[in-house]
Amino acid sequence: MNTTNILLTLLLLIGFSYVIGRKRSLALAKPNAPSKGNNLHSLPSYYGYLVAIWCGIPAIAILLLWNVFSTPIANSLVTNSLPAEIQSQAPEQIGLFINRIHSAVNQGNIQELTDPVQKQAAEHYQHILNISKMAKTVLVLVIALLGIYLGLRMIKPELRARNKVEKFATFMMASCASIAILTTVGIVFSVLFESIRFFHDVSIIDFLFGTHWSPQTALRADQVGSSGSFGFIPLLTGTLLISAIALLVAVPLGLMSAIYLSEYASKTVRNIVKPALEVLAGIPTVVYGFFAALTVAPFVRDAGAALGLNVASESALAAGVVMGIMIIPFMSSLSDDVINAVPQSMRDGSYGMGATQSETIKQVIIPAALPGIVGAFLLAASRAIGETMIVVMAAGMSANLTMNPLEAVTTVTVQIVALLTGDQEFDSTKTLAAFALGLTLFLMTLVLNVIALHIVRKYREQYD
Structure with missing residues (x-):
């Protein structure tokens, strides 16, 4: 399955885990005195939320990590299978070769490739992608089902489900707030590092106090152009x-x-x-x-x-x-x-x-x-x-x-x-x-x- 179908399946499993988690807590509840209700520490919905968290979060984390690292790993495997004369080329040439393979695989034009090396590499890459998709689907669904099983095993009347769910919600909100901070820090450092490279070529005094702006420069040493x-x-x-x-x-x-x-x-x-x-x-x-x-x-x-x-x-x-x-x-x-x-x-x-x-x-x-x-x-x-x-x-x-x-x-x-x-x-x-x-x-x-x-x-x- 592709990523979209896996996510839809996960959503169904998360909803299912919430329902059975809630029913499990109600099945374990023992009635107390009429005025005190049952012996559950938290409301039944919190037990459902807890099982849903165990089902969804690990599976989604595995899915994200797989999507991030699967393409670089596949590229590395394809590159290692190439002939020695291609592997000895410059990284830019290898990258261009890999991009052609990606284009052929994504457009379904593998059979139209005339270069036998490219065709073989594209077929190898397609084979790796198929195995990756199958393994990703199986692993994510197994992790989700295992999470449901562990979540149901945890449910007991004395389990502080509400506290755990609220701690998780607090952690998620803090993570969302941290994303904005980390994004700002990343922007600042990326701009700062490139600015330092600029000030290696141009004096910061000339930049801050110069009265003439003409950034045209010669791109090569043998090219006629302004020094800027x-x-x-x-x-x-x-x-x-x-x-x-x-x-x-x-x-x-x-x-x-x-x-x-x-x-x-x-x-x-x-x-x-x-x-x-x-x-x-x-x-x-x-x-x-x-x-x-x-x-x-x-x-x-x-x-x-x-x-x-x-x-x-x-x-x-x-x-x-x-x-x-x-x-x-x-x-x-x-x-x-x-x-x-x-x-x-x-x-x-x-x-x-x-x-x-x-x-x-x-x-x-x-x-x-x-x-x-x-x-x-x-x-x-x-x-x-x-x-x-x-x-x-x-x-x-x-x-x-x-x-x-x-x-x-x-x-x-x-x-x-x-x-x-x-x-x-x-x-x-x-x-x-x-x-x-x-x-x-x-x-x-x-x-x-x-x-x-x-x-x-x-x-x-x-x-x-």
Whole structure:
């Protein structure tokens, strides 16, 4: 059976094990006094869950391990059976040979192979796969049935089934939480190692403080090309410029909309406007990029020309405005939650002192919610710094060192995309520069998030 059929069979066995485990516990239960029920330590369902765990978890673990290691083992067996002249070739050539075998087996074209060595190797590989599938099916099902048998043997009235099931559930939830942490650690180390390789070729001082970005390099020693300039400052300037424009749009609009929805809008208006506002968060960024490139950028260029200004077709202003519109729901939603968290008693106290609604908002509600609003601002800034698609389509890819919002600029994320697009030599300095940019961007957003969390935790006030 293939993996899908094995999983379906396991699901049926798990359901069956739950039923018979529950029935087994009820069969072993002895009634106590009428007011005390039976002598089972846990509810019958927990005994069923325990048998189901014994049935499913070991079998699924074996299935996963088999799927992970079966292909490398099969490749190794096929490689060892090849003639000596093929085994003596470079690893790349052997890998290409194995890929051809895989393609022929997966497409069922073994008989169409003209090379007798390839045909024999493909037949050998197909034979190994057939044996592997049969062995996998038998082993997984035997482990599942053995788990049912052991689970049923464990069932006794005094067995603390609920405790064991809850410990297993706790372990699974902790494992799920650990996956996110381990993924983050893996991302950081993978980017860090490649960045270290980049800094072996380019000085970190030149990277962090250089004012010229031109990553074009010669791929071979005999090829004419530039040695490359990897100054980070133009990318940092463009990133900060576009992010600043976006925040100048998003923060006032988002904060004012949050205040209106929280303090002034009726319940009916709030139920209509708030979902409509948050629809913006569901629009793909590429759609925002189309809007920026086809509508906002021409409008900004024509408006600038009418005022006698020289505005580039792709400008930081157009990208920043559209990016600000994109993060309005982010700022508005977070600010709305913070403002709503301010106790009603503070509003009532302010009104009791004779303050108007606007005075209450300015002097009571906003100061009380300020730490959360600042945290929302910094999180919105992190979102703006990491945006890519809008900048690609509306701001261009020119690494200009300028603070003029009417000129074309580029950002860190755009250059990462540009460096890794197309056929690139992975070990070249140009490609490794993308990892250095990614590490720098990661540290920038991490600092902003840490500052936001610090502000929220330090200045949060607890109200009774």
